[in-house]
Amino acid sequence: MNNILNKIQIPERIKLSNMPTKIEKLERFSKMLGGPNIYIKRDDQTGLEVSGNKIRKLEFTVKDAINKGANVLITCGGIQSNHCRATAAVAARLGMKSVLVLRGSSNIESDGNLFIDKLLGADIRFITAEEYKNSRLEIMEQIKSEYDKKGYMSYIIPEGASNVIGTFGYYNAMKEIIEQEQELGVHFDKVILAVGSGGTYAGTFLANKISENKCDILGVNVCDDSEYFKNRIYEIVQDTMKYINVDLELSKDEIRIIDGYVGNGYALSREEEINFIKEFAKLEGIILDPVYTGKAMYGLSEEIKNGNFKNDENILFIHTGGAFGIFPQKELFKY
Numbered sequence: 222m223n224n225i226l227n228k229i230q231i232p233e234r235i236k237l238s239n240m241p242t243k244i245e246k247l248e249r250f251s252k253m254l255g256g257p258n259i260y261i262k263r264d265d266q267t268g269l270e271v272s273g274n275k276i277r278k279l280e281f282t283v284k285d286a287i288n289k290g291a292n293v294l295i296t297c298g299g300i301q302s303n304h305c306r307a308t309a310a311v312a313a314r315l316g317m318k319s320v321l322v323l324r325g326s327s328n329i330e331s332d333g334n335l336f337i338d339k340l341l342g343a344d345i346r347f348i349t350a351e352e353y354k355n356s357r358l359e360i361m362e363q364i365k366s367e368y369d370k371k372g373y374m375s376y377i378i379p380e381g382a383s384n385v386i387g388t389f390g391y392y393n394a395m396k397e398i399i400e401q402e403q404e405l406g407v408h409f410d411k412v413i414l415a416v417g418s419g420g421t422y423a424g425t426f427l428a429n430k431i432s433e434n435k436c437d438i439l440g441v442n443v444c445d446d447s448e449y450f451k452n453r454i455y456e457i458v459q460d461t462m463k464y465i466n467v468d469l470e471l472s473k474d475e476i477r478i479i480d481g482y483v484g485n486g487y488a489l490s491r492e493e494e495i496n497f498i499k500e501f502a503k504l505e506g507i508i509l510d511p512v513y514t515g516k517a518m519y520g521l522s523e524e525i526k527n528g529n530f531k532n533d534e535n536i537l538f539i540h541t542g543g544a545f546g547i548f549p550q551k552e553l554f555k556y
């Protein structure tokens with residue numbers, strides 16, 4: 222199946238992460254739910270400073286930046302953005318500068334990802350939620366000209382690196398999964414992952430579709446709703462197919478988003494989600510984050526309990542990282 226993928230030329234990447242990431246069976250969690258076999262892909266172990274899904278995307282985006290002569294990376298995100306932290310880490314590793322445009326106030330305590338951003342020497346610019354919503358691109362353009370006037374060459378990475386080039390990160394991850402299936406002697410009927418801006422889903426979905434692999438890619442949205450993401454992912458997949466000259470028929474119905482687990486909203490946790498993260502950590506020795514993977518794994522567990530998966534299925538959950546995001550929310554855990 223991978224032969225089809227191997228024939229397609231994709232952009233170059235710079236190797237910055239630990240890959241391939243391990244796939245492990247969640248023996249106790251599967252047994253506890255009494256349903257399908259649940260496996261986990263440890264993309265939370267792509268590195269330490271660069272841990273999580275964003276580094277797979279950044280390997281492609283940053284290579285493009287380097288090819289264009291850039292020495293400053295500018296990007297944006299929420300105050301606890303994993304993507305911004307990974308960008309700051311990559312910049313420092315490569316002797317570049319990073320500028321992070323963060324949605325939030327400078328008065329907030331430096332914790333979690335924000336603390337690490339500072340440790341890595343990022344130039345941090347705080348903006349309001351309204352500025353973020355309406356003018357983050359203009360703000361990043363202004364910062365770019367400010368740096369370029371000083372003689373630097375800066376490069377803007379969009380939120381979550383969820384553009385066409387970034388999509389190849391998870392396109393490659395799906396390729397990796399298909400190779401690992403052969404080594405493990407297991408076929409995954411479903412791959413499930415958290416959806417925040419859609420790029421991780423889009424890449425995974427596209428490689429799965431091109432390879433004609435018999436697997437459903439399921440996303441659990443942690444913000445917005447399924448309609449929004451079906452449209453957004455459809456756009457990213459179409460643009461990516463154009464980029465690699467692949468012309469496959471695509472229907473929005475192929476994009477499967479499990480809605481209903483946003484809970485109190487983006488980055489807001491409910492007691493049941495926090496309790497789930499605590500129980501899961503004790504049961505499997507794996508830390509999920511409250512913003513993305515905690516909600517997605519909680520969603521998977523509820524769906525299994527509701528009988529929405531068959532008992533003989535093999536399910537692969539991609540752990541997309543985010544562990545540093547647990548620290549600013551530690552009071553919710555009440556230890």
Ligand SMILES: Cc1ncc(COP(=O)(O)O)c(C=O)c1O
Nearest residue numbers: 417418419420421513541542543
């Ligand atoms: C830990 C983690 N998991 C999942 C996601 C979702 O990925 P995407 O934005 O590509 O949908 C993100 C980023 O948004 C993330 O930081």
